Amino acid sequence: MIVEVNDVTVQFYASNMKSIGIKEYFIHKIKGDIVSKKFTALNHISFSIDKGDMLGIIGTNGxxxxxxxxxxxxxxxPMHGSVTTRGKIAALLELASGFDGDLTVRENTYLRGAMLGxxxxxxxxxxxxxxxFAELQEFQDRAFKHLSSGMKSRLAFSIACLxxxxxxxxxEVLSVGDGRFRKKSEAKMKEIIQGGAATILVSxxxxxxxxxxxxVLWLDHGTMKGFGTTTVLCNEYSTFLDRKENV
Incomplete structure (x- = not known):
């Protein structure tokens, strides 16, 4: 197994005083007005994937x-449980994460590479x-912040894959950009998988x-609704969405 998630639980604490200043915060704390509510983001999640697997994670917002x-x-x-991974991870979790808007495309490419080790x-x-691959030959000396969202996505994906x-x-990286590049990206992912890597895709x-x-792994409000073959889970999730829309 290249990724093993064992009984993972993650909880956050949210305060009712999110947008106040430090002075006001301490005043309310002395008065005892601050209330923290525990939120369970993940509740005892367990699954594993092997080399060559492509796991899709589905579920509604939240x-x-x-x-x-x-x-x-x-x-x-996690506050409970463990995650075991074997090998180098390239993660595209947020479009602009790991990039400096004031640096050029060239500089950011080397920066991201250094961050990946x-x-x-x-x-x-x-x-x-x-x-x-990112189709940015004419933009190498342009500041990253001046790129379109599609260009940023192409650069991030290209660095991670190559x-x-x-x-x-x-x-959700592949939801940005035109259809032609999405097909090109999907072909690159399949090439990576055939080379023995494992891919996890949220879409x-x-x-x-x-x-x-x-x-496919199906999550709902932090709980695991199912883990298994793509056709079965996608069909069940599609039925779930249809019922939700008709309520």
Whole structure:
């Protein structure tokens, strides 16, 4: 197994005093007006995937999908349970995360590579292919903040894929950009999987999940509704959505 999630639980505490200043906060704290409410984002989640698997994670907003990706990536530590990963992880959790808006496309490419743990020599070898795949040859010296959302997505995806990760994690990244690039990205993901990597994809597009994933995890309000084959889980989730719309 390349990714093993064992009985993971994540809880957050939300205060009723979110938008007040420090002075007001301490005044309310002395008065005892501050109330913290515990929120369970993930509740005893367990599953595993092997090399060559592409796992699709489905669920409505607030299901815990992005939280789970952050746990697998090591950004969030669970309060209970454990996650075991084997190999190098490339995670695209937020479109602009890991980029500096004032740096150029070229500078950001090397910066992201360094954050993923790659050497300057390795990035020198990969840089041209990264830019060509992202179709940003004419924008290499442009500030990242001046790129369109589609361009930012292409660069992030290209860096993550072309450095050959063992585990590729994508959170709604492929929903940005035109249809042609999405097809190109999906073909690249399949190439990565055939090379022995594992991919985890969060997407609201059931068609994208059906077309690309061999396993599916269904989350609902932090609980695991199901884990198994794509056709069965997608059909069950589609029925669930239809019932929800008709309520």
């Amino acid at each position: 299901a815990g999908k992005s939280t789970l990706l952050k746990v697998i990536s090591g950004i969030i530590k 790659y050497t300057r020599k390795f990035m020198d070898e990969k840089y041209k292919s990264i830019i060509e 450095v050959k990760p063992d585990i590729l994690i994508l959170d 609201h597009s059931l068609k994208q999940i059906r077309d690309n994933c061999n396993k």
